Amino acid sequence: xxxxxxxxxxxxxxxxxxxxxxxxxxxxxxxxxxxxxxxxxxxxxxxxxxxxxxxxxxxxxxxxxxxxxxxxxxxxxxxxxxxxxxxxxxxxxxxxxxxxxxxxxxxxxxxxxxxxxxxxxxxxxxxxxxxxxxxxxxxxxxxxxxxxxxxxxxxxxxxxxxxxxxxxxxxxxxxxxxxxxxxxxxxxxxxxxxxxxxxxxxxxxxxxxxxxxxxxxxxxxxxxxxxxxxxxxxxxxxxxxxxxxxxxxxxxxxxxxxxxxxxxxxxxxxxxxxxxxxxxxxxxxxxxxxxxxxxxxxxxxxxxxxxxxxxxxxxxxxxxxxxxxxxxxxxxxxxxxxxxxxxxxxxxxxxxxxxxxxxxxxxxxxxxxxxxxxxxxxxxxxxxxxxxxxxxxxxxxxxxxxxxxxxxxxxxxxxxxxxxxxxxxxxxxxxxxxxxxxxxxxxxxxxxxxxxxxxxxxxxxxxxxxxxxxxxxxxxxxxxxxxxxxxx
Numbered sequence: 001x002x003x004x005x006x007x008x009x010x011x012x013x014x015x016x017x018x019x020x021x022x023x024x025x026x027x028x029x030x031x032x033x034x035x036x037x038x039x040x041x042x043x044x045x046x047x048x049x050x051x052x053x054x055x056x057x058x059x060x061x062x063x064x065x066x067x068x069x070x071x072x073x074x075x076x077x078x079x080x081x082x083x084x085x086x087x088x089x090x091x092x093x094x095x096x097x098x099x100x101x102x103x104x105x106x107x108x109x110x111x112x113x114x115x116x117x118x119x120x121x122x123x124x125x126x127x128x129x130x131x132x133x134x135x136x137x138x139x140x141x142x143x144x145x146x147x148x149x150x151x152x153x154x155x156x157x158x159x160x161x162x163x164x165x166x167x168x169x170x171x172x173x174x175x176x177x178x179x180x181x182x183x184x185x186x187x188x189x190x191x192x193x194x195x196x197x198x199x200x201x202x203x204x205x206x207x208x209x210x211x212x213x214x215x216x217x218x219x220x221x222x223x224x225x226x227x228x229x230x231x232x233x234x235x236x237x238x239x240x241x242x243x244x245x246x247x248x249x250x251x252x253x254x255x256x257x258x259x260x261x262x263x264x265x266x267x268x269x270x271x272x273x274x275x276x277x278x279x280x281x282x283x284x285x286x287x288x289x290x291x292x293x294x295x296x297x298x299x300x301x302x303x304x305x306x307x308x309x310x311x312x313x314x315x316x317x318x319x320x321x322x323x324x325x326x327x328x329x330x331x332x333x334x335x336x337x338x339x340x341x342x343x344x345x346x347x348x349x350x351x352x353x354x355x356x357x358x359x360x361x362x363x364x365x366x367x368x369x370x371x372x373x374x375x376x377x378x379x380x381x382x383x384x385x386x387x388x389x390x391x392x393x394x395x396x397x398x399x400x401x402x403x404x405x406x407x408x409x410x411x412x413x414x415x416x417x418x419x420x421x422x423x424x425x426x427x428x429x430x431x432x433x434x435x436x437x438x439x440x441x442x443x444x445x446x447x448x449x450x451x452x453x454x455x456x457x458x459x460x461x462x463x464x465x466x467x468x469x470x471x472x473x474x475x476x477x478x479x480x481x482x483x484x485x486x487x488x
Contacts, residue, residue, distance in 0.1 A: 026173035072190035084177030085163030163321030178321035188253035263299035291326040
């Protein structure tokens with residue numbers, strides 16, 4: 001797998017983009033998929049099987065061989081060309097998990113908790129804002145500037161968030177996600193089966209030739225009476241290439257079958273193993289197991305769909321990839337990875353009692369965490385405002401400055417003698433500015449009288465516009481800096 005990761009780094013580099021390394025690798029895989037089966041049949045298997053009196057062996061063996069080859073080829077083309085499940089950037093929070101409920105006893109801190117309903121025995125059901133903000137950050141893609149559903153991840157090569165993202169395959173030059181995962185697994189299965197049949201036929205050919213040379217042969221052992229030099233050349237070349245590809249494809253197919261029966265993706269398998277190791281070492285104590293393991297048949301059904309009679313050929317996955325059934329009692333409150341694991345990643349080197357207590361509500365978070373949570377709420381409002389502005393490009397900045405200047409001119413024309421600079425349109429409301437943002441320039445906070453003399457008005461107007469431009473530049477610099485801090 002180290003070679004594959006190296007190739008992915010080359011694809012993401014400037015050199016890979018210049019020479020289109022990803023496209024070259026996919027075309028190379030397509031060439032091998034065409035060359036190896038066809039050349040092996042034409043130059044090796046057909047001349048060998050044609051030597052026997054019963055010429056129907058060509059049909060009995062090579063017709064099933066080609067059926068398997070065609071199915072694998074169709075699934076390869078399909079998983080290469082179709083959309084793996086790109087996340088719609090217009091997705092909203094309504095697709096995300098919404099329940100962050102815990103039961104706390106005798107705890108009352110309005111900065112940390114929002115009370116939802118009271119119950120008897122001083123047990124209060126509340127919304128855990130700390131965990132809610134952690135999961136909201138986990139579900140926000142800073143690259144795409146949009147929310148992503150559960151099990152979706154951002155691909156650094158395709159520059160998109162992919163539903164139920166498994167990995168980016170360099171051999172198909174496409175991501176493997178929710179929509180093309182069944183076609184990818186079928187391709188791996190059938191191409192592995194095709195290589196296995198090829199090696200069995202090659203073994204019988206070599207064994208038949210050895211038996212014929214020893215003169216201990218019969219029709220039962222398929223003796224090979226004639227082996228041409230051309231057959232030997234293609235047996236050596238195709239045999240070496242097929243063996244290398246067979247080892248790689250078979251290992252990938254076995255991994256995908258394991259992921260299939262457990263209903264995990266490659267990223268989720270890494271998360272499950274990391275959580276298990278932390279629990280085994282005593283670092284974490286999680287309250288939730290992996291939620292998407294439904295059992296063998298239902299796990300396969302999640303990938304290949306409910307039309308089980310089409311599993312072997314062209315079935316599509318179950319659902320739309322934005323929500324998945326779980327094995328939990330309350331599916332609305334399911335989150336993966338566990339909240340304790342996310343707390344561990346953000347606040348390492350704490351005790352397992354600390355992580356479990358914050359999640360369950362039995363421990364009040366420390367002041368630094370509460371302060372960060374308060375800032376994150378304001379940053380969420382700031383981020384929503386940035387979404388309305390879309391991207392602060394140079395053209396948008398010029399338009400913003402031009403609009404402010406036009407509004408200033410209108411204010412001067414309407415008032416004549418006096419203008420209130422606080423009425424100028426702000427690119428961001430003052431109430432939505434996060435903590436740490438310096439106050440605006442003094443020219444934005446008070447009204448300044450302007451003499452009614454036209455000469456004096458015209459002489460001061462350019463200076464006022466220069467002040468507006470500097471204020472806009474300062475405000476935009478603050479916005480961009482806070483945006484970068486939020487992404488980090």
